[in-house]
Amino acid sequence: MSKIMIELNDVNKWYGDFQVLKNINLYVKEGEKIVIAGPSGSGKSTLIRCINGLEHHQSGIIRVDNTILDHNIKHLEAIRKKVSMVFQHFNLFPHLSVIENLTLGPIWVLKKSKKEAYDIAMHYLERVKIADQANKFPGQLSGGQQQRVAIARSLSMSPSVMLFDEPTSALDPEMVKEVLDVMVELAEKDKITMLCVTHEMGFAQRVADTVIFMDQGAIVEQSSPKEFFHQPKTERGRQFLAQIL
Ligand code: ADP
Ligand code: MG
Numbered sequence: 001m002s003k004i005m006i007e008l009n010d011v012n013k014w015y016g017d018f019q020v021l022k023n024i025n026l027y028v029k030e031g032e033k034i035v036i037a038g039p040s041g042s043g044k045s046t047l048i049r050c051i052n053g054l055e056h057h058q059s060g061i062i063r064v065d066n067t068i069l070d071h072n073i074k075h076l077e078a079i080r081k082k083v084s085m086v087f088q089h090f091n092l093f094p095h096l097s098v099i100e101n102l103t104l105g106p107i108w109v110l111k112k113s114k115k116e117a118y119d120i121a122m123h124y125l126e127r128v129k130i131a132d133q134a135n136k137f138p139g140q141l142s143g144g145q146q147q148r149v150a151i152a153r154s155l156s157m158s159p160s161v162m163l164f165d166e167p168t169s170a171l172d173p174e175m176v177k178e179v180l181d182v183m184v185e186l187a188e189k190d191k192i193t194m195l196c197v198t199h200e201m202g203f204a205q206r207v208a209d210t211v212i213f214m215d216q217g218a219i220v221e222q223s224s225p226k227e228f229f230h231q232p233k234t235e236r237g238r239q240f241l242a243q244i245l
Contacts, residue, residue, distance in 0.1 A: 004063075005030040005161060005193045006051060011060035013046060020046050021057065022217040030160070031191040035204040035225070038214035039240060044197040047214070048163045051195070052083040065160060081109065083161040084154035088170050090146045092138040098125070098149050099134040102156045110157065117156075124152035128182050144175030148182055155186075162186075164196040176200070183207075199244055205229060213237050 006028035013021040020043050028034060036044050049055040050062060053069055053076045062069040064079045092101050102121035106112040112120065125131040128148040138146050147167055154162055167183070168176045180203050187194055187207035198204065204211055204225055211228040213221040213236075221228060221237050229245075232238045 002029045002031060004028070005032070005065055006195075007061070007063040008051075009061040009063075011050065011057045011062060013050065013055065013057045020217050021050070024060070024219060026212070026219065026222075028193055028195065030193055032209050033187050033194045033207050034196070034210045034212060035208040036195060036197045036212045036214060037199065037201075037204065037240070038212075042214040043217040044214055045165050048085070048165055048195055048197060051161075051163060052080060052085055054085070081157070082159055083163060084157050084159040085163040085165065086147070086150050086154050086167050088166045090138070090143075090150045090170075092146055092150055092153070094138050097135050097137055098130070098141070101138070101149060102153045105153070105157050120156050121152070124155045125149070127155070128152045142175060143171045144178045147171065147175075147179045151179075151182055151186070159192065161193045161195070164194070164198065166197050166199070168198065168200060201229065201245060213240065215240075 004027050008024050008026040011021055011024040012019065024047065036047065038044055046055055050057050051064065065082055067075050067078045069075060069079055096104065099121055102124065103117040106117040106120055107114060122131055122134065125134055128151055130145055130148050133141060133145060141149065168179050171179060180200060184203065184207055186192065208225045211223055211225050212219055213228065215236050221233050223233065228237065229241065232241060
């Protein structure tokens, strides 16, 4: 039986009076690939941002690899080392070259030597097929290239968990595939645990073990992709699929 990598128990979060997450219960096994879908404003980004402590939940328990995410800074640091995130707008450091974007974390957070960090960086840049751009600056790259660099940067931290927040939705259509291809390869070859917010339902059908459908701050369906796409359990799920497929 594989171990539980992420556990959320009755998690609730409010922004002021507005409840953005409602009684979230979620167990993610090591290596599991989860796609999170749902209408805009349903709390998808907030949910994954809570998992690495970018947002704070107000009640319930979040555990990552058995460490509780609470106000203890040591716990937060331990979790941040295991969980890395890829954002919609890449969030690369614009004043650093591609290679420097990748070596910064390994050198300062993981205490690797410069040589070691460089070797790791080149390994992952090759993996996302962009090693030839190592000395350019992010602004000199296309959106698809920048997102592949961001994925390589995440990988260079050797995470156990990768969180993706709509990684292709800011890209021009012709660049979506090059990023999805990298993500498919990652999902199929690595034992990394992945949670991916995306509207790319082809990607979901191909790689997800589990699809989570959120609406108005709650998880309203959790099923295999086959079930979700062919026999959604709820009317809200059906309506959502009718809009995007
Ligand atoms: P999704 O990613 O599914 O589109 P979000 O998690 O970004 O949804 O947002 C869920 C809801 O919370 C939305 O109604 C949004 O307006 C609100 N929200 C998000 N961030 C904040 C914030 N920092 N302060 C107040 N409300 C927020
Ligand atoms: Mg979002």
